[in-house]
Amino acid sequence: MTGLTFVEARRLLETKDRSPRDKRMSLPQAAALVRDGDHVAIGGCLYSRTPMAALREILRHRRSNLTLSRNLMCYEGELFMVAGATREIITSWIAIGLPWGLSRVVREFVEGGRVRQEEWSHLAMGLRYRAGAMGVPFLPTLSMLGSELLTMTTAKTMACPFTGEQLCLVPALFPDVGVMHVHRADCFGNAQIDGYPHMDADIAAAASTVILTAEEIVDTEEIRRHADHTAIPFFAVDAVVEAPYGAYPHECYGLYEADLDHIGAYARRVTAEGTEAVRAYLQDYVYGPETFDAYLERFGISRLLRQRQAARELMR
Amino acid sequence: MPYTASELLAATASRLLADHRIVFAGVGTPLLASALARATHAPHLTIVVEGGVIGLEVQPGRLPISTNEMRAGRRAVMLPPITQTFLYAQRGFFHYGFLGGAQVDPYGNINTTLIGPVERPRVRLPGSGGACDIISHCREILIVTTHERRRFVERLDFLTSPGYLGGGDARRQAGLLFGEITRVITDLALLSFHPETKRMQLDALQAGVEIQQVRDNTGFDLAMPQNPTRLSPPTDRELEILRLLDPDRMFLG
Numbered sequence: 001m002t003g004l005t006f007v008e009a010r011r012l013l014e015t016k017d018r019s020p021r022d023k024r025m026s027l028p029q030a031a032a033l034v035r036d037g038d039h040v041a042i043g044g045c046l047y048s049r050t051p052m053a054a055l056r057e058i059l060r061h062r063r064s065n066l067t068l069s070r071n072l073m074c075y076e077g078e079l080f081m082v083a084g085a086t087r088e089i090i091t092s093w094i095a096i097g098l099p100w101g102l103s104r105v106v107r108e109f110v111e112g113g114r115v116r117q118e119e120w121s122h123l124a125m126g127l128r129y130r131a132g133a134m135g136v137p138f139l140p141t142l143s144m145l146g147s148e149l150l151t152m153t154t155a156k157t158m159a160c161p162f163t164g165e166q167l168c169l170v171p172a173l174f175p176d177v178g179v180m181h182v183h184r185a186d187c188f189g190n191a192q193i194d195g196y197p198h199m200d201a202d203i204a205a206a207a208s209t210v211i212l213t214a215e216e217i218v219d220t221e222e223i224r225r226h227a228d229h230t231a232i233p234f235f236a237v238d239a240v241v242e243a244p245y246g247a248y249p250h251e252c253y254g255l256y257e258a259d260l261d262h263i264g265a266y267a268r269r270v271t272a273e274g275t276e277a278v279r280a281y282l283q284d285y286v287y288g289p290e291t292f293d294a295y296l297e298r299f300g301i302s303r304l305l306r307q308r309q310a311a312r313e314l315m316r
Numbered sequence: 317m318p319y320t321a322s323e324l325l326a327a328t329a330s331r332l333l334a335d336h337r338i339v340f341a342g343v344g345t346p347l348l349a350s351a352l353a354r355a356t357h358a359p360h361l362t363i364v365v366e367g368g369v370i371g372l373e374v375q376p377g378r379l380p381i382s383t384n385e386m387r388a389g390r391r392a393v394m395l396p397p398i399t400q401t402f403l404y405a406q407r408g409f410f411h412y413g414f415l416g417g418a419q420v421d422p423y424g425n426i427n428t429t430l431i432g433p434v435e436r437p438r439v440r441l442p443g444s445g446g447a448c449d450i451i452s453h454c455r456e457i458l459i460v461t462t463h464e465r466r467r468f469v470e471r472l473d474f475l476t477s478p479g480y481l482g483g484g485d486a487r488r489q490a491g492l493l494f495g496e497i498t499r500v501i502t503d504l505a506l507l508s509f510h511p512e513t514k515r516m517q518l519d520a521l522q523a524g525v526e527i528q529q530v531r532d533n534t535g536f537d538l539a540m541p542q543n544p545t546r547l548s549p550p551t552d553r554e555l556e557i558l559r560l561l562d563p564d565r566m567f568l569g
Contacts, residue, residue, distance in 0.1 A: 045367060045384045045398060071398060072384075072445060093445035098343055099381055099566060102441065110440045117440065119429060121448035122366060123406070126399030142406060143449045146478030146490035148429075157491070166491025196368050196384055197397040253386055260381070314378075314386050 006137045009174035018235045020188040030211045030239040031057035034177050039067040043180025043200040046072040047258045051181040053213050053246040053292045071125045078105040082278040092122040100267035104274045124170045131172035132206025140167040178207030181246045185214040189237025192229040195253025204232040213243040256307040317552050320569035321503040327550035329460050329501045337411035338362045344567045346414030355557045366446040368401045370394040376560045405453035413454025416461050419472050422516045422536045424479025424497035427472040444476050451477040456498045463502035463533045470536040480514035504530050523549040
């Protein structure tokens with residue numbers, strides 16, 4: 001993946017209509033904004049606020065040759081690998097979660113060379129999105145100095161022009177598409193996030209096309225009442241989709257806890273059966289259910305309510 | 317009271333954390349060690365985790381298993397964006413940083429990237445995550461790991477997180493101007509680094525462990541003092557607190 005330069009990203013941005021118009025659309029319409037070969041940056045972090053509804057729809061559109069980037073990648077990476085949708089993953093870490101150990105599927109695809117995994121430190125990932133969000137070509141950091149990550153990536157070192165000290169320079173990321181799930185947005189794309197902000201605001205500012213799913217679409221008046229909560233402004237957004245439980249079975253802060261039983265069951269099955277388990281999961285949860293509602297029905301209402309109740313208890 | 321290796325690691329590590337400091341911890345043993353310190357001698361210790369939590373408070377029985385889930389953020393004083401969390405570390409605010417790893421070398425360098433040749437890894441590990449950042453930016457680094465020959469290797473397959481690099485002042489020469497790798501905490505021993513060569517050395521043995529055991533389980537030459545001190549085993553109170561924090565033994569083994 002070469003990606004846009006900061007000049008190209010700026011020129012492209014100037015051609016876009018991000019005016020305060022109604023950007024609401026369906027999940028399939030939003031997913032159609034993703035083209036084969038795109039670099040798709042995924043918001044949230046690990047199993048928190050993963051834009052599952054949108055990712056599911058992108059998979060249903062059978063996209064190919066995607067580059068995926070995310071600061072910490074959970075099993076959505078495996079779904080894209082096994083679906084044949086991605087050839088390259090840019091991240092600082094990929095697995096399902098600590099208690100579940102190494103991912104057999106990631107091992108198979110990366111060790112076998114079918115998917116290229118480009119590893120950066122966690123801060124380096126953040127600074128790469130931040131540089132994109134700032135419209136500059138790189139940012140300096142002390143991270144990755146002395147690390148072999150420096151030699152395995154496109155990071156460079158230079159002597160600081162002011163102090164002479166050694167610096168690591170990480171290049172900006174300008175994703176073709178940024179996909180994120182937020183708590184609430186208005187129809188123009190003014191988006192508010194509760195709890196962990198993760199890297200979503202930077203990804204939204206850096207990406208050429210931004211798809212938002214939201215737990216609820218609210219009136220702009222409600223956004224205005226708590227403007228300090230707005231993390232992403234309308235002018236960074238192209239598509240807004242209402243998707244309650246849009247991160248499920250991952251968590252959405254304050255609203256529902258991650259369904260660790262489901263994630264654990266998935267992880268155990270992958271450990272036992274490898275790629276076949278992911279293939280079956282794709283059939284059961286991605287290709288099978290035609291709509292996101294049908295997908296949620298597979299979990300069942302009692303499960304969704306249980307996870308909502310768990311979140312409520314935690315927020316007390 | 318009998319105890320597991322993880323309980324021993326958590327108890328030993330917790331004793332090294334002073335009150336009123338800030339610790340950058342990961343989930344698992346580091347978080348248990350930090351929470352135990354807060355419950356005993358360091359009630360004003362502030363726990364930071366990389367998902368973007370400042371002032372984490374563990375609710376017994378509800379240990380977070382990722383650093384960015386609701387359980388970790390509960391009762392925090394701030395939930396900064398992840399990049400900002402690491403920038404606070406780079407600015408120098410954090411006293412301690414905890415790390416584990418698949419491989420550790422004599423200079424405290426750590427591998428969490430791959431096992432085998434770089435071009436064709438035998439095992440692809442999850443990767444750095446924040447490890448490379450934590451070791452580069454925190455003031456004191458504590459490495460916590462079980463003591464196994466396959467982990468304590470003379471040469472890493474891949475250097476993910478820089479400790480003292482080749483030893484001496486190599487870390488400073490590489491541009492890492494700050495931070496010391498102060499301790500390695502294992503289920504067999506407590507180790508540190510020679511002030512000049514920066515090579516790992518044995519400081520103290522865990523209760524009931526003999527020097528030969530440490531030697532047998534270390535894949536490189538380790539400087540040994542004539543009469544290493546002995547650490548006291550975890551107290552009943554420490555074990556009770558740990559088991560209260562993690563009743564399902566998700567991380568206690």
